[in-house]
Amino acid sequence: MLSEISKTILAEADKRGLDKSTCPSEIARMLFGDKWRKEMGKVRDVAIGLHREGKVVITQKGIPVDVDHIKGPVRIKISQSENRSE
Template structure:
């Protein structure tokens, strides 16, 4: 099952094209116009997950930021090839399988 917040973020970015960014509030308003403030923390959490997967870049003043410093006004955009490679390289290795233990 697809996450509706994740889908909304990626759809909004796809509409804009490469190099363009959106505010998390734009996505929250798209999902729940009347109570978008309640949706905003969920949008930011989903964006953080997408960033850790290498599928999204979180920026501040046009520059990619460390997620630990995600504070204040941020924007979301699709990552460059270099940013995707760096995010994937920073992921912890997958646990080894125990298939040979019988």
């Protein structure tokens, strides 16, 4: 399931491009339907892993965030090196 979460995050972030971001809850809703809230931790953990790999950037209010000290809602953007929709 984690690879499916990863693929979905990357696909959605890539589709939105460099100027837009996605909320982890959007990914959770796509994959888990009514049970999305229960799975938010997994989605967030996978997003953090992708951030550490340089594939996405996790932001708050449009600013990249230290993923070791996240507090509050975040957004996920494709990293410039991963963007394929240009």
